[in-house]
Amino acid sequence: MMLNQLNKFVINQVGKGACFGTFGELLQGVDAKSGFDFLVTLPIDKYSWAEFIPDLSNQLEVIPEYKQKSILLATRLLKYFNLPLSGKLIIQSNLPMGKGLASSSADLVxxxxxxxxxxDFELPIKLLQKFLKEIEPTDGVMYSGIVSFYHREVQIKEMFGSIPPLTIVAIDEGGEVNTINYNNEKKPINFKDKLEYTQLNNKLKIAIQEQDVRAIGKVATRSAIMNQKRLEKRSLNHFLQISEQFNTLGITVAHSGTFIGLMLWQQDKDYNNKLRQVTEKLEKKYGEVHVFSTLSNTKSYTEEIIKSLPGG
Structure with missing residues (x-):
């Protein structure tokens, strides 16, 4: 690219990107065959968006300033593609940090x-994953739909398909979890557990392919229970009781975060009544309640977010 072409390009072009977050994971564990930690993503209707304004000021800045992981990725990308190390990166998000909702992963993507x-260059997904791995363990939010993903290796395991339309009625148990520290801590998982995690992965794959919401709920619930010895959720037993009382699909958690939620199928004939009753029950006990919807078409959602941005 000639300098005069670059000057013209920089003045006129503003880049925009968006990425959905996840409500923790449907499943997180260790694969018996590979021995790698893996997770299965649960896309939700919350997101991060970024705007990149190139210039030739020889300064690369990010707003807000604390988004240092994003500026690190930006630096590596610009260097790799021989582009000026200058410009302004603006990031906004409605994903809370340190809660296990893939806020950092969404920022980076x-x-x-x-x-x-x-x-306007092509960024191969494997190259993106290479750069992300150098920064931190990452959720599989760079892929459309649900994926089984080696988050420490930052590699795809399997693509599962689309999540049925679900609602997650959740609470935040409070505090923050540092993802890097969490992933650096070695928790004891025996071979029996690894076999069960592998079986759950296979069951979940079939359940998603068949859009079997009850089977999806069972796997998510079992994964939440098994995760108690890795990162305990204080309210898990109470959520199990509520799930049984109102016949929800089950529970799902941010395995390395602070959220726990009840899963409802939006096409259930009693959906509205269940949503009201479950929300009221949780509000009475815990106060603030958060309601999320799953994303069946993540690609379309991401495109709509970008279009909705100023100048999108």
Missing amino acids: ATARAIQSAY
């Missing part, structure tokens, strides 16, 4: 997409 949009 949105950043990469914004820079790719600004300079």
Whole structure:
């Protein structure tokens, strides 16, 4: 790219990118065959978006300033593609940090997409994963739909398909979890557990392919229970009782975070009544309640988010 072409390009082009978050994971464990930690994503209607404004000021800045992981990724991408190490990166998100909702992963993927949009180059997903691995363990939010993903290796395990339309009625138990510290802590998982995690992965794959919401709920619930010895949820037993009382699909948690939720199928004939009753029950006990919807078409959702941004 000639300098005069770059000047013209920089003045006129603003890159935009977005990425959905996840409500923790449907399943998280260790694969018996590979021995790698893995998770199965649960896309929700919350997201991060990024805007990248290239310039030739020889300064690369990020707003807000604390989004240092994103500026690190931006630096590596610009260097790799021989682009000026300058510009302004603006990130916004409605995903809370340190809660296990993939806020950091969504920031990073949105950043990469914004820079790719600004300079109109092709960014192979494996190359993106390489850069992400150098920064931190990452959720599989760079893929559409539900994936089984080696988050420490930052590699795809399997693609499962689309999640049925579900609602997650949740609470935040409070505090924050540092994902890097959590992933660096070695928790005891015996071979029996690894076999069960592998079986759950296979059951979940079939359940998603068949859109079997009850089977999805059972796997998510079992994974939440098994995760208690890795990161305990204080309210898990109470949530299990509520799930049985109102015949919900089950529970799901942010395995390395602070959220726990009850899963409802939006096409259940008694959905509205269950949603009201479960919400009221949780509000009475815990106060603030959060309601999330799953994303069946993540690609379309991401495109709509970008279109809705100023100048999108």
